[in-house]
Amino acid sequence: MPAFFTIFASRNSYHINIMSTQKPSIPKGTRDFSPLEMAKRNYIFNTIRSVYELYGFRQIETPAMENLSTLMGKYGEEGDKLLFKILNSGEFRSHLLPSDMQEMSSAKLAAKICEKGLRYDLTVPFARYVVQHREELQLPFKRYQIQPVWRADRPQKGRYREFYQCDADVVGSDSLLNEVELVHIIDEVFARFGIRVSIRLNNRKILSGMADYCGRPDKLTEITVAIDKLDKIGIDNVKAELADDGLTAEEIERLQPVFAIQGDNSQKLDAMRQLFTDNATGLKGVEEVSYVLDALCQSPLTNEIALDLTLARGLNYYTGCIFEVKALDVEIGSITGGGRYDNLTGIFGMPGLSGVGISFGADRIFDVLNQLDLYPKDAVQGTQLLFINFGPKEAAHCMKLAAETRKAGIRTEVYPDSVKMKKQMAYANANKIPYVALIGENEIAAGTVSLKNMESGEQTQVLLDQLISTVK
Amino acid sequence: MPAFFTIFASRNSYHINIMSTQKPSIPKGTRDFSPLEMAKRNYIFNTIRSVYELYGFRQIETPAMENLSTLMGKYGEEGDKLLFKILNSGEFRSHLLPSDMQEMSSAKLAAKICEKGLRYDLTVPFARYVVQHREELQLPFKRYQIQPVWRADRPQKGRYREFYQCDADVVGSDSLLNEVELVHIIDEVFARFGIRVSIRLNNRKILSGMADYCGRPDKLTEITVAIDKLDKIGIDNVKAELADDGLTAEEIERLQPVFAIQGDNSQKLDAMRQLFTDNATGLKGVEEVSYVLDALCQSPLTNEIALDLTLARGLNYYTGCIFEVKALDVEIGSITGGGRYDNLTGIFGMPGLSGVGISFGADRIFDVLNQLDLYPKDAVQGTQLLFINFGPKEAAHCMKLAAETRKAGIRTEVYPDSVKMKKQMAYANANKIPYVALIGENEIAAGTVSLKNMESGEQTQVLLDQLISTVK
Numbered sequence: 001m002p003a004f005f006t007i008f009a010s011r012n013s014y015h016i017n018i019m020s021t022q023k024p025s026i027p028k029g030t031r032d033f034s035p036l037e038m039a040k041r042n043y044i045f046n047t048i049r050s051v052y053e054l055y056g057f058r059q060i061e062t063p064a065m066e067n068l069s070t071l072m073g074k075y076g077e078e079g080d081k082l083l084f085k086i087l088n089s090g091e092f093r094s095h096l097l098p099s100d101m102q103e104m105s106s107a108k109l110a111a112k113i114c115e116k117g118l119r120y121d122l123t124v125p126f127a128r129y130v131v132q133h134r135e136e137l138q139l140p141f142k143r144y145q146i147q148p149v150w151r152a153d154r155p156q157k158g159r160y161r162e163f164y165q166c167d168a169d170v171v172g173s174d175s176l177l178n179e180v181e182l183v184h185i186i187d188e189v190f191a192r193f194g195i196r197v198s199i200r201l202n203n204r205k206i207l208s209g210m211a212d213y214c215g216r217p218d219k220l221t222e223i224t225v226a227i228d229k230l231d232k233i234g235i236d237n238v239k240a241e242l243a244d245d246g247l248t249a250e251e252i253e254r255l256q257p258v259f260a261i262q263g264d265n266s267q268k269l270d271a272m273r274q275l276f277t278d279n280a281t282g283l284k285g286v287e288e289v290s291y292v293l294d295a296l297c298q299s300p301l302t303n304e305i306a307l308d309l310t311l312a313r314g315l316n317y318y319t320g321c322i323f324e325v326k327a328l329d330v331e332i333g334s335i336t337g338g339g340r341y342d343n344l345t346g347i348f349g350m351p352g353l354s355g356v357g358i359s360f361g362a363d364r365i366f367d368v369l370n371q372l373d374l375y376p377k378d379a380v381q382g383t384q385l386l387f388i389n390f391g392p393k394e395a396a397h398c399m400k401l402a403a404e405t406r407k408a409g410i411r412t413e414v415y416p417d418s419v420k421m422k423k424q425m426a427y428a429n430a431n432k433i434p435y436v437a438l439i440g441e442n443e444i445a446a447g448t449v450s451l452k453n454m455e456s457g458e459q460t461q462v463l464l465d466q467l468i469s470t471v472k
Numbered sequence: 473m474p475a476f477f478t479i480f481a482s483r484n485s486y487h488i489n490i491m492s493t494q495k496p497s498i499p500k501g502t503r504d505f506s507p508l509e510m511a512k513r514n515y516i517f518n519t520i521r522s523v524y525e526l527y528g529f530r531q532i533e534t535p536a537m538e539n540l541s542t543l544m545g546k547y548g549e550e551g552d553k554l555l556f557k558i559l560n561s562g563e564f565r566s567h568l569l570p571s572d573m574q575e576m577s578s579a580k581l582a583a584k585i586c587e588k589g590l591r592y593d594l595t596v597p598f599a600r601y602v603v604q605h606r607e608e609l610q611l612p613f614k615r616y617q618i619q620p621v622w623r624a625d626r627p628q629k630g631r632y633r634e635f636y637q638c639d640a641d642v643v644g645s646d647s648l649l650n651e652v653e654l655v656h657i658i659d660e661v662f663a664r665f666g667i668r669v670s671i672r673l674n675n676r677k678i679l680s681g682m683a684d685y686c687g688r689p690d691k692l693t694e695i696t697v698a699i700d701k702l703d704k705i706g707i708d709n710v711k712a713e714l715a716d717d718g719l720t721a722e723e724i725e726r727l728q729p730v731f732a733i734q735g736d737n738s739q740k741l742d743a744m745r746q747l748f749t750d751n752a753t754g755l756k757g758v759e760e761v762s763y764v765l766d767a768l769c770q771s772p773l774t775n776e777i778a779l780d781l782t783l784a785r786g787l788n789y790y791t792g793c794i795f796e797v798k799a800l801d802v803e804i805g806s807i808t809g810g811g812r813y814d815n816l817t818g819i820f821g822m823p824g825l826s827g828v829g830i831s832f833g834a835d836r837i838f839d840v841l842n843q844l845d846l847y848p849k850d851a852v853q854g855t856q857l858l859f860i861n862f863g864p865k866e867a868a869h870c871m872k873l874a875a876e877t878r879k880a881g882i883r884t885e886v887y888p889d890s891v892k893m894k895k896q897m898a899y900a901n902a903n904k905i906p907y908v909a910l911i912g913e914n915e916i917a918a919g920t921v922s923l924k925n926m927e928s929g930e931q932t933q934v935l936l937d938q939l940i941s942t943v944k
Contacts, residue, residue, distance in 0.1 A: 024600040024820045027537050027588050032601055034608070035530030035615070042531070054878050056855040056885030058507030058903075059514070063634050064536060064590075064620065065499050065556075084537075085559045087586055089624040091578050101573035106563050114559055116499050118536075128496040129504055136506070138902035140888060143507070148536065152561040162535050175888035177867060184875075298868065299875040348496045383528040395649060396770065403656075403771040406526050413528030416612060416647035430610035431530075 029153070029161030035382060040366060041164075043379040044193075045146055048166050048360050051189045052144040055181055057168045060143050062125040064150075065116045072111075074124045074347060080107070082151045085114035118150040122167045122359075123344070130171055131348040139172030139353075158363065169357030171344065176288060178356050179321045179340065180295040183305060186325055186336055186358060191302040193365065194374045196328040197335070198304055202311035203289045204318045204339070206272065207258075209282015213275060214254035216247055223247075227258065228312035235259055258309045265293050265307045272309070288321060317341045323358060327368050335364045382411065385471050386433045388424050389415040390440050397444050398437070401464060408468045428454060435471050501625070501633030507854060512838060513636075515851040516665075517618055520638050520832050523661045524616040527653055529640045532615050534597040536622075537588045544583075546596045546819060552579070554623045557586035590622040594639045594831075595816070602643055603820040611644030611825075630835065641829030643816065648760060650828050651793045651812065652767040655777060658797055658808055658830060663774040665837065666846045668800040669807070670776055674783035675761045676790045676811070678744060679730075681754020685747060686726035688719055695719075699730065700784035707731055730781045737765050737779045744781070760792060789813050795830060799840050807836045854883065857943050858905045860896050861887040862912050869916050870909070873936060880940045900926060907943050 026032060033041060049059070065086060072080055092113045093101065100109065119125055122145045130137065146166045155161055168185065170178045183199060190197045207227070211220040222245040226238050233241075242252050261271045269290050276282035289307060296305060313322045320340030327335055338358030345353045369375055385405055387398035398414045405412045413433070415424045428436050438450040438459075449467050452459045462470065498504060505513060521531070537558060544552055564585045565573065572581065591597055594617045602609065618638045627633055640657065642650045655671060662669045679699070683692040694717040698710045705713075714724050733743045741762050748754035761779055768777060785794045792812030799807055810830030817825045841847055857877055859870035870886045877884045885905070887896045900908050910922040910931075921939050924931045934942065 024542055024604045025539065026535050026542075026600075026604075027539055030535035030537060032535070032605065033533040034605070035532060038531040038533060053854070053883050054881075056858075056883060058854050059510040060507060061505040061510060063498050063502035063504070064622070065502060065634065067497065067499055070496055070498075081561070084561075086590075087557045087559050087582055089553070089556075092582070093573075093578060098574050102570050106565060110559055110564070118558075128498075132496045132498075133504065133506070138899055140899075142885070150536070162537065170888070173888040177861075177871065177886060177888045180871065181886075181888075295868065295871065299872055382525070382530050386528075389649075396767065399649065399652065399767065400771055409526075411525050411528060413614070414649060414653075416642070416645040416649045416653075427610055427612075 027161070029155030029159075031160060031162070036380060039380040039382065040369065040375055041362070043375060044362055044365055044369070045164075045166065047192050048189055048362075049144070049146065051185055051192065052168050054188075055142075055185055057142045057144040060126075060129060060145055061147060062119065062122075062129055062145070064119055064148075066119055066125055066128065068111065068115060068117045070128050071117050071120060071124060075120055079120065082153055083120055084118040084150045084152055085110050086116040086118070088113055088115055119147070120151060121149050122147060122165045123169075123357075124347075126167070126169060127344045127348055130353070131345050131350045134350065140170050140178075141172055142168070142170045144168040158367070160363070164362045166360040166362050167357055168359075169344075169355050171353050171355035174354050176291050176321075177295070179288075179292050182338060182356065182358050183292070183296055183301070183323065184299070186323065187301045187303050187305075189336075189360065190325070193369060195335075195365070195368055195372065196303065197325050198306060198328055199301075200306055200308040200311050200324045200326070201289060201292065201321060202308055203285035203321050205281050205285025205288065205320065206309065207285075207312065209272075209276050209279045209285055210255060210258055212279055212281065214247070214251045216251055219245060219247060223255070224312045227310055230259075230310050261309060265305075268307050268309065269293075285320075292321060313337060313339060319343075320356070330368045330371050332364050332368060335361045335368065337361075381432070381434070383413050383431060383433045384410050385412045385435045385437060385467075386424075386428045386431075387412070387414040387437045387439065388421065389418045390438075391418045394418075394439055394441075394444065398439055401437070401439070401449070401467075404464060405468055405471070408472065410468065410471050437467065499633070501627030501631075503632060503634070508852060511852040511854065512841065512847055513834070515847060516834055516837055516841070517636075517638065519664050520661055520834075521616070521618065523657055523664065524640050526660075527614075527657055529614045529616040529642075532598075532601060532617055533619060534591065534594075534601055534617070536591055536620075538591055538597055538600065540583065540587060540589045542600050542820075543589050543592060543596060547592055551592065554625055555592055556590040556622045556624055557582050558588040558590070560585055560587055591619070592623060593621050594619060594637045595641075595829075596819075598639070598641060599816045599820055602825070603817050603822045606822065612642050612650075613644055614640070614642045616640040630839070632835070636834045638832040638834050639829055640831075641816075641827050643825050643827035646826050648763050648793075649767070651760075651764050654810060654828065654830050655764070655768055655773070655795065656771070658795065659773045659775050659777075661808075661832065662797070665841060667807075667837070667840055667844065668775065669797050670778060670800055671773075672778055672780040672783050672796045672798070673761060673764065673793060674780055675757035675793050677753050677757025677760065677792065678781065679757075679784065681744075681748050681751045681757055682727060682730055684751055684753065686719070686723045688723055691717060691719060695727070696784045699782050702731075702782045733781060737777075740779050740781065741765075757792075764793060785809060785811060791815075792828070802840045802843050804836050804840060807833045807840065809833075853904070853906070855885050855903060855905045856882050857884045857907045857909060857939075858896075858900045858903075859884070859886040859909045859911065860893065861890045862910075863890045866890075866911055866913075866916065870911055873909070873911070873921070873939075876936060877940060877943070880944065882940065882943050909939065 071083055096112055148162050148164050150162050153159060186199055207224055208220055211217045211223050226241040230238050239252055257275055261268050269286055272286045276286060311322060311324055318339040319342040322339035323337060324334050325336035336358060340356040342354050343351060344355045387402055389395045395414060402412045402414050434454055436452045436454055443449055448461045448463060450459055451462050451467055543555055568584055620634050620636050622634050625631060658671055679696055680692055683689045683695050698713040702710050711724050729747055733740050741758055744758045748758060783794060783796055790811040791814040794811035795809060796806050797808035808830060812828040814826050815823060816827045859874055861867045867886060874884045874886050906926055908924045908926055915921055920933045920935060922931055923934050923939055
């Protein structure tokens with residue numbers, strides 16, 4: 001805690017204002033995380049991290065603040081509005097005309113008085129990182145990144161202004177083996193969590209082929225946006241939207257296979273192959289999906305993977321395979337997604353670098369694990385053993401024993417104050433400490449410990465060795 | 473990576489601007505962390521974290537953004553200027569008069585157009601957390617927190633605008649056992665790092681007693697500020713500063729024992745006891761230090777702990793024991809510090825809560841570990857095994873073997889593209905991968921693997937079992 005006092009000292013300014021009582025709070029859309037929540041979140045992040053590393057992804061971190069020139073224009077007009085902008089320090093008006101302050105639009109003025117903004121996602125900073133450090137990087141570059149991002153969005157249930165993203169991307173390799181490995185990673189992560197999921201796969205080139213096939217390649221964006229809403233608004237509304245977008249009834253009819261093709265993955269692929277006999281892009285998409293599914297058959301997955309021709313995701317950016325994951329036992333929408341893109345770093349002047357990546361939705365995974373109560377007990381267990389404090393002499397004895405239990409790796413506390421037993425036991429209960437050691441004069445004399453199992457209530461006299469083996 | 477594309481989709485805005493080439497950069501005073509740097513930093517944070525947890529401290533996190541009303545006035549006037557302020561979203565001028573924009577001072581105008589700021593340290597957010605969540609907390613509350621903080625300071629060597637703090641504090645307990653445990657934590661952390669340190673201890677009440685003893689209790693702050701500079705400016709300049717502060721030569725002379733008392737800890741304590749016969753505050757300080765040192769004698773420390781009567785730190789806040797740690801083998805200043813304070817939460821209207829805490833300086837520890845080259849090899853080891861890709865058939869075989877090595881816990885990659893051997897080996901070298909597996913037609917037929925040790929250059933034919941045991 002003391003860093004800021006050092007600052008104080010070095011500046012000869014020693015005054016802490018004791019302010020009039022204010023009820024403290026945090027900005028809306030942000031959260032404090034309690035010890036229990038942190039333990040759960042760490043379990044999630046550590047699980048994802050271990051699997052990423054098992055597949056050779058290496059972690060980077062980028063600053064919370066990026067230059068606004070890096071961020072602006074990357075997330076659309078709406079995205080620009082959702083960037084948190086940081087006011088320049090000091091005389092932030094100095095390079096403005098007095099009239100500017102009144103006459104400029106808010107957005108324009110903001111751009112004049114703010115040079116920096118908070119990271120909005122991990123993708124643009126990653127692209128910036130790759131271009132900035134291209135001399136040091138050995139391609140392909142497999143990186144993962146687990147950091148918070150900030151969006152000035154309207155807060156609502158499940159939507160926060162500060163939240164974590166957990167991304168892994170490979171850049172600099174066209175190989176579909178990357179797609180195969182990313183699906184393995186998704187499968188392994190959810191297997192470790194014990195969450196049953198459906199992994200859905202599609203390919204942007206199939207959607208592109210469909211737009212060609214129906215005769216409206218010019219409407220690819222509109223078609224994808226409409227199909228993307230299928231889950232939410234249903235097929236009739238999707239068709240209505242396509243009509244609004246200017247597709248004729250006949251053209252819409254030709255899109256029907258996307259909604260209608262039934263069967264297992266290979267039946268669907270066969271049907272699409274027949275549809276796309278003259279359509280190189282569409283066929284390429286089918287073959288890419290087919291390759292990935294075949295490769296996945298060779299090492300069995302825990303979860304099901306299904307070709308979903310209606311899966312769309314952020315089409316304009318993605319150029320190849322796209323993934324999405326849904327939990328089977330909780331209704332919550334997509335909990336992981338990703339895909340291949342061909343021009344991530346083009347926005348920073350380094351074209352032609354292909355990449356593919358996935359992102360786990362930590363907040364939703366948190367909700368799913370909570371609902372299904374799937375946290376392993378030892379992942380959320382804090383302190384394992386508490387020594388009750390009966391007085392200075394007993395506490396000194398306990399401190400010595402605590403040094404031993406800690407040496408054995410047991411997370412141990414000695415209650416610091418010799419207050420009433422009831423208060424100390426309440427502390428153990430509130431912190432869900434499973435074992436409590438009681439050492440009074442008798443125990444000191446006998447060289448034993450009274451060990452209480454807080455769950456069963458059972459209390460036994462043990463020696464130090466037994467104490468350690470019981471608690472472990 | 474894909475979250476922002478979903479945002480795109482939901483807003484019907486699909487345009488990524490391909491901007492004119494810009495050389496991307498990051499804001500001054502901030503840093504990107506490469507995979508190797510991250511591995512080293514994670515080793516530091518994980519070591520500190522494990523020791524904190526071994527002593528029963530539990531992690532919390534608070535938002536990067538706090539309300540400015542929480543932050544302002546807590547770090548002195550200079551500190552207020554160093555806060556990064558976040559511009560309100562949208563029409564941030566709407567509640568201002570046109571004249572305000574021109575006539576207000578920058579600081580005042582900033583306060584009108586910014587409601588939020590970035591966390592400046594972990595202490596004030598922790599105090600805010602304790603008060604805000606007091607109903608849920610069971611005191612004493614032992615929390616640790618490892619998060620970045622931001623300061624709009626002038627960047628210079630070793631001083632960044634974004635850096636991590638690693639704090640642990642106990643609030644709600646007066647017991648000196650907390651001080652004892654915090655010293656044990658410091659000792660254990662540096663023992664694990666293999667950094668030899670000197671832990672220095674003093675007590676604010678001793679300094680307070682000295683101000684009384686020299687006849688100038690009114691100049692406690694000035695005396696402490698001056699003594700705090702002893703290391704940097706030397707004793708003669710400290711005395712000159714005290715004279716400037718209005719102390720007479722005789723008064724300064726009476727402070728002499730602080731600089732002059734020699735001997736081991738108990739000799740120093742005896743000398744101070746004699747000095748403070750009539751000085752209750754000073755004596756209390758001596759007894760507190762004495763208690764802590766006695767208790768520490770009972771479980772041996774790896775590092776030396778020394779009473780340092782000239783240790784001052786941020787005096788105004790601290791009210792009891794203060795700690796500081798210096799590396800013995802690298803010149804770098806304090807790498808850890810802390811102390812007891814009596815009114816942390818008073819600033820938010822919850823008086824009377826005593827606390828004591830420490831903070832590890834992660835950036836300086838990083839520098840020390842680098843200089844002494846003390847990182848354990850396995851802490852910075854990324855991928856352990858790379859399968860070379862000789863073509864689609866071989867790669868498919870390798871993917872199956874990779875599934876097995878990963879199951880055995882080996883961090884494994886299959887090179888995704890079947891490019892020239894030289895390029896693949898360069899990848900292994902650049903990423904310091906210690907083992908490379910080469911599997912061609914012959915190996916597939918024989919069911920073996922050619923395993924190359926990249927350090928020795930030795931290449932052997934092994935079976936899968938041997939591969940796993942060798943790499944592990």
